[in-house]
Amino acid sequence: MEPIVVNRVTITRELFAESHDAVFSRRRQKMLLYCGVVFLAFGLIFLALQVRLLVASALCVPALLTGALVLVWALTLKRSELRRKYRAFRRRNGDASGRVIRGYRDRLTVDTGRGDPVQIDYTGIREHRETEHLYLLICGNHTGVQLAKDGFETGSWPELLSAIDRAKQEAEAMLQLM
Secondary structure, eight states: OOOOOEEEEEEEEHHHHHHHHOOHHHHHHHHHHHHHHHHHHHHHHHHHHGGGGGGHHHHHHHHOOOOOOOOHHHHHHHHHHHHHHHHHHHHHOOOOOEEEEOOOOEEEEOOOSSOOEEEEGGGEEEEEEOOOSSSEEEEEEEEEEEETTOOOEEEEEEHHHHHHHHEEEHHHHHHHHO
């Protein structure tokens, strides 16, 4: 079967950081910030009540320390997560990793040149995002596919999106028939 779309991308540190920024959960970071502020507030309240309540003196230091720790963690989360994920990526792939992504009528294959290509059904793709240099396909199993905007050898991004939508509609139609 002939592919509809062929895309070549070389994932460098800059492109890795760009894609990480696009999928980073700011909601989780905000939640951690709010939790840290709440712990700090309770710690300050316990500190103020320390004279009147004996139990407050035992709780103020742990609450203050926990709040400060959670705040620092939330503020450094994005950078530390990027560093950890990029380190794991480099261990597997080296400094740059070339990939060939081929889009067929019902699936996508990602060939890294190291073994069998990975196959991804279009029905497993939850959403897509666009960055300055990349198109990102985000799958349901917490994986993603990076496509270079200027890396299309055959086909284009709109053709790939229409193939994905068509495959999802066909899958829904099959489910309704059952």
